[in-house]
Amino acid sequence: MSFYRSLQQMRTHNQKGVALLIDPDKMRDESHVKSLSELIRHTEISAVFIGGSLIVSNHFQQCATWAKKHIEKPIVIFPGSPDQITDQADAILLLSLISGRNPELLIGNHVQAAPRLAKSKLEIISTGYMLIDCGKSTTASYISQTFPIPYNKPEIAAVTAMAGEMIGMKCMYLDGGSGAEMPVSSTMIKAVRQSVQTPLIVGGGIRHEDQVREAFAAGADLVVVGTAVEENPEMLFALSGASGSL
Numbered sequence: 486m487s488f489y490r491s492l493q494q495m496r497t498h499n500q501k502g503v504a505l506l507i508d509p510d511k512m513r514d515e516s517h518v519k520s521l522s523e524l525i526r527h528t529e530i531s532a533v534f535i536g537g538s539l540i541v542s543n544h545f546q547q548c549a550t551w552a553k554k555h556i557e558k559p560i561v562i563f564p565g566s567p568d569q570i571t572d573q574a575d576a577i578l579l580l581s582l583i584s585g586r587n588p589e590l591l592i593g594n595h596v597q598a599a600p601r602l603a604k605s606k607l608e609i610i611s612t613g614y615m616l617i618d619c620g621k622s623t624t625a626s627y628i629s630q631t632f633p634i635p636y637n638k639p640e641i642a643a644v645t646a647m648a649g650e651m652i653g654m655k656c657m658y659l660d661g662g663s664g665a666e667m668p669v670s671s672t673m674i675k676a677v678r679q680s681v682q683t684p685l686i687v688g689g690g691i692r693h694e695d696q697v698r699e700a701f702a703a704g705a706d707l708v709v710v711g712t713a714v715e716e717n718p719e720m721l722f723a724l725s726g727a728s729g730s731l
């Protein structure tokens with residue numbers, strides 16, 4: 486089944502999913518990815534996202550190859566730049582940063598990436614990507630040179646998502662940014678949920694299973710976790726387990 490189809494199923498049947506975000510900079514070598522794959526095998530996670538708004542180590546391709554080799558889950562590129570394209574993945578979230586007004590992140594990078602995407606076998610999922618101010622300035626916000634949507638302005642997120650859906654985006658992603666101090670609020674998730682029909686992905690600053698459940702209860706279909714698992718890989722069990730215990 487395509488990854489988008491599984492997102493649609495989650496949305497339609499109120500099934501919830503958790504995705505693990507792998508930052509290639511944090512993967513030391515193949516054995517590191519392999520040991521993570523052992524943990525993943527014992528969880529119910531829906532997908533592994535790979536990418537980042539700033540990758541210093543320059544081993545995105547290598548890391549994707551290791552992920553594809555060892556991890557038996559859909560591998561989805563969450564690209565921080567047009568360099569992050571590889572056939573060693575199943576799908577790519579073609580992100581348009583609709584919370585910002587940086588033309589490169591609305592169309593420029595897409596133009597650069599289009600010829601390579603056309604030649605790739607990747608499933609392309611047009612995604613309205615919104616950065617939300619969740620307590621501290623994040624790498625994503627700094628690198629993108631955009632202002633995030635204020636934390637307590639759910640109505641801005643709702644109308645932004647609405648516009649994204651009208652333009653034709655197939656999926657929405659509310660992101661507090663990696664390592665955010667707190668997750669996107671339930672109020673904002675609810676407001677976006679009520680404004681669009683698309684599947685809704687939520688991430689950034691989610692560290693506890695209660696926060697996963699809150700995001701699901703507010704209307705998220707897929708919750709993304711990264712930092713909490715980087716800091717303590719065993720957390721993957723609790724975080725991914727929350728999808729089955731609503």
Ligand code: 1GP
Pocket residue numbers: 506660661662663664665687688689690691709710711712713
């Ligand atoms: C960031 O949504 C992801 O883009 C994950 O964030 O690392 O804070 O879990 P965390």
